[in-house]
Amino acid sequence: MKIPFNRPYLTGNEEHYVNQAISSGKISGNGMFTQKCQNFFEKNYAFKKTLLTTSCTDALEMCAILLDIAPGDEVIMPAYTFVSTANAFVMRGAQIVFCDSMYNHPNVDAEAIEVLLTPKTKAIVVVHYAGVACDMDKIMGIAQKHGLFVVEDAAQAVNAFYKGRPLGGIGHLGTFSFHETKNISSGEGGMLVVNDERFLERAEIIWEKGTNRTAFFRGEIDKYGWIDIGSSFLPSDITAAFLFAQLECMEELQGKRRILWNTYHQEFEGKENAFKLLEIPAYADHNFHIYYVCCDSQKHRDYTLGRLRKNGTHAVFHYQGLHDSPFYKDKYRGRELVNSDFYSNTLLRLPLFYELSVPEVQNICSFVLNEG
Structure with missing residues (x-):
């Protein structure tokens, strides 16, 4: 094709930072560039806690675990979205309740959510399609009224805002994608944003295969062990190094x-x-x-x-x-x-x-x- 649909762009420092990560002697997860990327988002967007993941799909799966989604729970989300939005919750046994889009935009119709609620509803997942914010005041109001959690699938919404507030930082949890088709890319990659203090400690444990390994490396405990469910959600620091070059630009x-x-x-x-x-x-x-x-x-x-x-x-x-x-x-x-x-x-x-x-x-x- 003369004009492809997408072409990944290199800013110039990707190779330099990848080589720097390699030279550091630590290229597994949670290395120097992982910390740089997470600090970038926490400093610039005032997110409480961020954790890089291998994909936005992984970040969504972490959300489902953090919310203790179980068989019998219902999760409301738009039907017009990528399969990962639903799959993360289906894998935990949830019944997905699909909501229609707005007439004038593919985002979920906030006015159509409340009628879908039942005693089994546990969470609302919103997708900021094309980096355009959903009506978060309305959605957070519904969640607060009914005691529900809100997850923002902000896969497409890095550096986008709702009434001046960064997307991904409004719901209880948020997720981003750094796939090669996104504005900011690491080839594959994602990030979990934790906005609710109740999930801060457990998110880190789930991120590290269900262990308190990260706390151990910070010197907070004298040994670490298996204390919860989790998986290997951390990306390589090589991936983070590539991402950091993009974030700078x-x-x-x-x-x-x-x-x-x-x-x-x-x-x-x-x-x-x-x-x-x-x-x-x-x-x-x-x-x-x-x-x-x-x-x-x-x-x-x-x-x-x-x-x-x-x-x-x-x-x-x-x-x-x-x-x-x-x-x-x-x-x-x-x-x-x-x-x-x-x-x-x-x-x-x-x-x-x-x-x-x-x-x-x-x-x-x-x-x-x-x-x-």
Whole structure:
């Protein structure tokens, strides 16, 4: 493809920091660069505690363990999301209760949550799609009223905000992804954010295979042992070294994405006869992670995808609603999810990465609009 959907960008220090990690003699988890990355987020976003993980999936699985999710528990989440959001809780035996998206954005419809609550509901998982905040005041209000936990799946939302508050730092727990398609990348990688003090100590134990090994290395105890369930959620310090080089350039990376995102939006504004453009709520300061349009039908989207590919541009559709997935469709007993189905059938993601140029974006738009 002449224009790929994504191309990972190197800032220049990745190799230097990886070599530095190797030279330090410690390349396993929780080394020097792991601490640097965690300190970066705790200092810049005032997160209570952060723990790097091998993926956002791992961070979500840690959330399910921390919340003691068990068979019989119900967890509410959007149907329009990646499988990891649900899988982490299904693996603990939870019954997933899918909520519809908003009419004007793929985020979960906060107004539709409360009617889904039952005595079995234990948690609400929200997904900040495209780095755009969900209505967190409404969602946290529902959780407080009914004694529920809130997990923020902020996989796409590094350096994005809700009313000035960083996403991932509002719910009881938050998770991030550093997959190569994200704004800030380590190839694969993720992070757990602990905002509720009740989970601070246990999160570290679960992170270290169910042991108090980290406390031992800090000199707080004279030996460590197996005291809880857990797994090997720590990434290598080589992965953390790569990530730290990206974090140092976060503002530059996001600034270029802002230019490209705004170019897309300027090209499409006023030409919405066959497309539905995304809406950014006033409470959300997003991070320019995704630019998408919604076509007027699945047939129109498929035609547009084919047209772009013939022109050498790799565009993609996104999630297929989990309620209609081969794994879950026979288990789903809820109501029709009209908006989720709409996004599954019509949403078209366009290339957006650091090395993409403004003229290339303009050319992509002309082909989408049948002008090229």
